[in-house]
Amino acid sequence: xxxxxxxxxxxxxxxxxxxxxxxxxxxxxxxxxxxxxxxxxxxxxxxxxxxxxxxxxxxxxxxxxxxxxxxxxxxxxxxxxxxxxxxxxxxxxxxxxxxxxxxxxxxxxxxxxxxxxxxxxxxxxxxxxxxxxxxxxxxxxxxxxx
Amino acid sequence: xxxxxxxxxxxxxxxxxxxxxxxxxxxxxxxxxxxxxxxxxxxxxxxxxxxxxxxxxxxxxxxxxxxxxxxxxxxxxxxxxxxxxxxxxxxxxxxxxxxxxxxxxxxxxxxxxxxxxxxxxxxxxxxxxxxxxxxxxxxxxxxxxx
Numbered sequence: 001x002x003x004x005x006x007x008x009x010x011x012x013x014x015x016x017x018x019x020x021x022x023x024x025x026x027x028x029x030x031x032x033x034x035x036x037x038x039x040x041x042x043x044x045x046x047x048x049x050x051x052x053x054x055x056x057x058x059x060x061x062x063x064x065x066x067x068x069x070x071x072x073x074x075x076x077x078x079x080x081x082x083x084x085x086x087x088x089x090x091x092x093x094x095x096x097x098x099x100x101x102x103x104x105x106x107x108x109x110x111x112x113x114x115x116x117x118x119x120x121x122x123x124x125x126x127x128x129x130x131x132x133x134x135x136x137x138x139x140x141x142x143x144x145x146x
Numbered sequence: 147x148x149x150x151x152x153x154x155x156x157x158x159x160x161x162x163x164x165x166x167x168x169x170x171x172x173x174x175x176x177x178x179x180x181x182x183x184x185x186x187x188x189x190x191x192x193x194x195x196x197x198x199x200x201x202x203x204x205x206x207x208x209x210x211x212x213x214x215x216x217x218x219x220x221x222x223x224x225x226x227x228x229x230x231x232x233x234x235x236x237x238x239x240x241x242x243x244x245x246x247x248x249x250x251x252x253x254x255x256x257x258x259x260x261x262x263x264x265x266x267x268x269x270x271x272x273x274x275x276x277x278x279x280x281x282x283x284x285x286x287x288x289x290x291x292x
Binding site: 027044 | 168171172174175176177178180190193197200201202205206208210225226227229230231232233234235236237240257285
């Protein structure tokens with residue numbers, strides 16, 4: 001049986017306690033190069049994220065991060081902790097615009113053990129905030145750890 | 147006002163070939179240096195057929211195909227007024243490099259808040275692989291700000 005995990009020491013369902021925190025993921029401050037790279041890699045070519053002239057014409061002070069970049073970072077938080085093959089659901093709400101210079105920290109906490117789709121799952125509350133404590137994304141994931 | 151007649155509208159089908167080079171680009175763009183997401187041998191050791199597409203990757207399908215742009219044009223939502231409100235994924239199996247994923251979406255709801263200052267479009271999608279196996283379901287809430 002091959003290991004299905006990328007985490008070095010993946011937790012087991014029984015070892016996890018309600019209230020456990022996932023190891024936080026600290027990102028570097030958002031810069032323009034990141035936004036350009038993510039535009040290309042994600043297929044989101046919306047100029048609001050990569051063209052300051054277009055962003056200003058639309059009434060924004062500057063370009064801002066793609067929401068899906070923030071979600072991809074939270075996905076890294078989850079799959080650093082639990083193998084991707086155990087991820088069953090991943091839902092987020094975007095609460096605010098992530099600006100240039102924002103250094104996002106992604107965090108997660110186990111809040112419930114429940115049954116989903118006939119298997120035991122953990123519900124994880126997720127959250128990302130910048131260095132000023134402003135929350136940009138909230139969400140939750142269901143993970144079926146063995 | 148976005149015409150509610152679009153509720154039930156089916157988007158053109160989008161087909162995305164999952165390619166190693168694109169997944170490596172996505173990993174770079176999201177700051178992900180883990181071998182699982184960049185090295186096929188490591189991915190195979192972990193039980194995947196090839197590099198796994200990370201949890202949010204399939205959102206690219208309708209950006210690449212142009213289906214997303216066509217939808218915005220049809221609904222008369224200028225890209226300058228578009229925000230991403232919510233995003234959700236339900237996972238059934240992991241798509242890997244070498245897979246071809248077909249995404250079919252429908253507009254499942256349109257509603258407004260704050261007396262029409264914000265309009266919401268809910269899109270639900272199903273993604274199948276080349277074996278016609280369900281890979282994931284997606285739910286997107288797009289916001290048009292006025």
